[in-house]
Every structure is written in C-alpha cells, then in structure tokens.
Amino acid sequence: MPRGEAYEKLEHKIMALRTTDRTGDERQTMGEVFDKDTLLGIYKLMTDGVIDTIEYPISTGKEGNVFAAKDPHGKLVAVKIYRTSTATFNRIARYIEGDKRFQGITGSRRRVIMAWANKEFRNLQRLEDAGVKVPTPIRFHRNILVMKYIGTKDGPAPLLRDVELEDAEDTYEIIINYMRLAYQKAELVHADLSEFNILFYRRKPIIIDVGQAVLTEHVNAKDFLYRDIDNINRFFRSRAVDIRDREDIFREVTEVRE
Ligand SMILES: Nc1ncnc2c1ncn2[C@@H]1O[C@H](COP(=O)(O)OP(=O)(O)OP(=O)(O)O)[C@@H](O)[C@H]1O
Ligand SMILES: [Mg+2]
Structure with a gap:
C-alpha cells in the first residue's frame, strides 16, 4: 500500500474511534492514567533523559491527560498521555466487534492510540515548520507525547x-x-x-x-x-x-x- 494511502486509512480509523469516544460519558480518573504500559513508557522516557520527574497534572481531557514534567535540566515540559485502558475504551472495543466499519481495530486499541500520539507529534512538526505557533514537539513514545511547556513556573498558559x-x-x-x-x-x-x-x-x-x-x-x-x-x-x-x-x-x- 502506498504511504499516503496507509496514512489515510490510519487517519480514518483514528477518527472513527474518536467520534465514538465522544459519545461516552465516563471520565477517566487519575489512577487509570498510569496503567502498566504507560508506566513503562514514562520509565523509558526517564531513562532516555527526556523527562526526570512528573510535576503536576494540567488537565484531564476527553482523550488524554496532560502533565507538567521536568527534564533533567529542571526545565518544564508538557507530557500528554493518551488513554489506553479506560472503561470507555473497553466499552467501545465491545461495541465495534463485528462492525464492518471498524475491521482491524478490535484488539489493536493500543496500536491505534500509539499511532495517534505519533500523528499529533508529526502534525505539530509540520505546523511549526509552516510558521504556525504550536508547542514544539520533543518526543513521542507509545501513547505519550512530550512537547514544550507553554506557561510559566506558576502555571500553564490560559486558554x-x-x-x-x-x-x-x-x-x-x-x-x-x-x-x-x-x-x-x-x-x-x-x-x-x-x-x-x-x-x-x-x-x-x-x-x-x-x-x-x-x-x-x-x-x-x-x-x-x-x-x-x-x-x-x-x-x-x-x-x-x-x-x-x-x-x-x-x-x-x-x-x-x-
Ligand atoms: N504544551 C502545553 N503547555 C501547557 N499546557 C498545555 C500544553 N498542551 C496542552 N495543555 C493544556 O492541557 C489541556 C488539554 O490539552 P489538549 O487540548 O491537547 O488535550 P485534549 O485531550 O484534547 O483535552 P481536552 O478534552 O481538554 O481538549 C489544554 O486545554 C491546555 O490547558
Ligand atoms: Mg483540547
């Protein structure tokens, strides 16, 4: 499959999941954020010297959570962690089973979410290269995106x-x-x-x-x-x-x- 086509297919699957997710009303609790795989991912980013400590949560959103973290130099970075194991997603996994539109998605939730973090990273790069002010992307790993922290030490920039x-x-x-x-x-x-x-x-x-x-x-x-x-x-x-x-x-x- 040509690269553009593969990208588009992936994009379609991601959009489908996202739209479905929006109808859900469950909200994720903090404890659910750090499942075992996510913890391993954070650990990897720590051993790679991308982040040193997680400081405080900035936001709990519909598809992920954003934290302020510090890099080994003490500089703040923003870490967006996409949900992987919420009740919402489990419900969706059941729902999409046998639905032709979601073929290939069942059982690969984690892969889709990882692709999503990758996609946001690349979109940030493309936008920054084009001259749009965005948080500079720093690294992604699995379901985790690290980018420049926008704000001061007293808190993140307001919406x-x-x-x-x-x-x-x-x-x-x-x-x-x-x-x-x-x-x-x-x-x-x-x-x-x-x-x-x-x-x-x-x-x-x-x-x-x-x-x-x-x-x-x-x-x-x-x-x-x-x-x-x-x-x-x-x-x-x-x-x-x-x-x-x-x-x-x-x-x-x-x-x-x-
Ligand atoms: N780089 C950053 N620096 C500081 N704060 C950030 C950064 N990125 C995101 N935030 C904060 O985290 C919130 C959620 O980020 P984002 O919109 O990317 O995620 P989301 O999952 O779509 O959440 P939501 O459902 O709230 O829109 C933002 O509204 C903003 O307040
Ligand atoms: Mg948002």
Missing part, C-alpha cells in the same frame, strides 16, 4: 476563552493567518479549532491539540475548515470583534496568492 483580550482584532487576524499557513504550507486543517484549543501566552495565540488535524486532501477537509472558521468567528463575535464573512476567510485560507 483563549479565559483571557481578557486587549487587542482582540489582532489576535483574530493572527489566528486566521495560522489557518492559512496550516492549509497552504503544512497542508493541514486543524478540524477542532476553537477558543478551547488555543492557548494565550505572551499576548499571542498558540495552537494546541492537533492530533485530529487532517490533510487538506481529506474528503471532509473543507467541511472541517468551515467549522473551524465558524468557531473562531463565533468566539470573536462574542468579544465584540467586527468579524469577516466566512466565505471571505475560506478563500483567504485556501487560495494561493499570485
């Missing part, structure tokens, strides 16, 4: 939704430009862009949570882009910004300038 913007127009334009750079240079659409997946640090937006980002050639890429634009417009309208027409933004993001 865009939680800040009072001094120059909301400027932030709005930067985000539109990031969508454009992502689309044109990284050939990616974020596909879950909103004020919940943008950090605000040193008065500038930083895009996070890019595991689900899709290639622009993905069949639903344009729909995802419209949804991203609508989310951003909705948020900035609520912040009294004179927002632009969605078609206008869509053209700017997708059309190559002469």
Whole structure:
C-alpha cells in the first residue's frame, strides 16, 4: 500500500474511534492514567533523559491527560498521555466487534492510540515548520507525547476563552493567518479549532491539540475548515470583534496568492 494511502486509512480509523469516544460519558480518573504500559513508557522516557520527574497534572481531557514534567535540566515540559485502558475504551472495543466499519481495530486499541500520539507529534512538526505557533514537539513514545511547556513556573498558559483580550482584532487576524499557513504550507486543517484549543501566552495565540488535524486532501477537509472558521468567528463575535464573512476567510485560507 502506498504511504499516503496507509496514512489515510490510519487517519480514518483514528477518527472513527474518536467520534465514538465522544459519545461516552465516563471520565477517566487519575489512577487509570498510569496503567502498566504507560508506566513503562514514562520509565523509558526517564531513562532516555527526556523527562526526570512528573510535576503536576494540567488537565484531564476527553482523550488524554496532560502533565507538567521536568527534564533533567529542571526545565518544564508538557507530557500528554493518551488513554489506553479506560472503561470507555473497553466499552467501545465491545461495541465495534463485528462492525464492518471498524475491521482491524478490535484488539489493536493500543496500536491505534500509539499511532495517534505519533500523528499529533508529526502534525505539530509540520505546523511549526509552516510558521504556525504550536508547542514544539520533543518526543513521542507509545501513547505519550512530550512537547514544550507553554506557561510559566506558576502555571500553564490560559486558554483563549479565559483571557481578557486587549487587542482582540489582532489576535483574530493572527489566528486566521495560522489557518492559512496550516492549509497552504503544512497542508493541514486543524478540524477542532476553537477558543478551547488555543492557548494565550505572551499576548499571542498558540495552537494546541492537533492530533485530529487532517490533510487538506481529506474528503471532509473543507467541511472541517468551515467549522473551524465558524468557531473562531463565533468566539470573536462574542468579544465584540467586527468579524469577516466566512466565505471571505475560506478563500483567504485556501487560495494561493499570485
Ligand atoms: N504544551 C502545553 N503547555 C501547557 N499546557 C498545555 C500544553 N498542551 C496542552 N495543555 C493544556 O492541557 C489541556 C488539554 O490539552 P489538549 O487540548 O491537547 O488535550 P485534549 O485531550 O484534547 O483535552 P481536552 O478534552 O481538554 O481538549 C489544554 O486545554 C491546555 O490547558
Ligand atoms: Mg483540547
């Protein structure tokens, strides 16, 4: 199978699992995060000198948990650990058994999740190379992604939704430009862009949570882009910004300038 095709297939499987997961209402407890394999993964990152100590949890999200950790030099890094063994996933595993759409997934949950951490790592790289501000990826191992910590020693940077913007127009334009750079240079659409997946640090937006980002050639890429634009417009309208027409933004993001 050609590489692009394999990537797309993997992407499809990951999207399917993710969508199903969203309907679940179980929330993971901290104790469930560090199953045996994850512990081994953390141990490996420690022996490799990527991290030294886990400091504190930053967030418990729908697909993973983010922790602040320190590297051997005492520098903070962010560690995102994807869930592998939750009640939710066990329920899904049962549910997808015998469902043709999920062929090949049953029993390989762990592999899919590992591929997901890998995918987020590569998406972060592509976006950074394209000039989009994201947390620099440092390393991934199995279901664990290590990236640059965004924040100060007093705590992680706040989400865009939680800040009072001094120059909301400027932030709005930067985000539109990031969508454009992502689309044109990284050939990616974020596909879950909103004020919940943008950090605000040193008065500038930083895009996070890019595991689900899709290639622009993905069949639903344009729909995802419209949804991203609508989310951003909705948020900035609520912040009294004179927002632009969605078609206008869509053209700017997708059309190559002469
Ligand atoms: N590099 C980072 N530096 C500091 N904080 C971070 C970093 N990456 C993520 N976070 C924090 O962790 C939270 C969850 O990260 P992310 O959105 O990537 O995961 P998620 O599994 O999608 O979680 P959620 O369901 O909350 O969106 C973010 O909202 C942010 O507050
Ligand atoms: Mg998120």
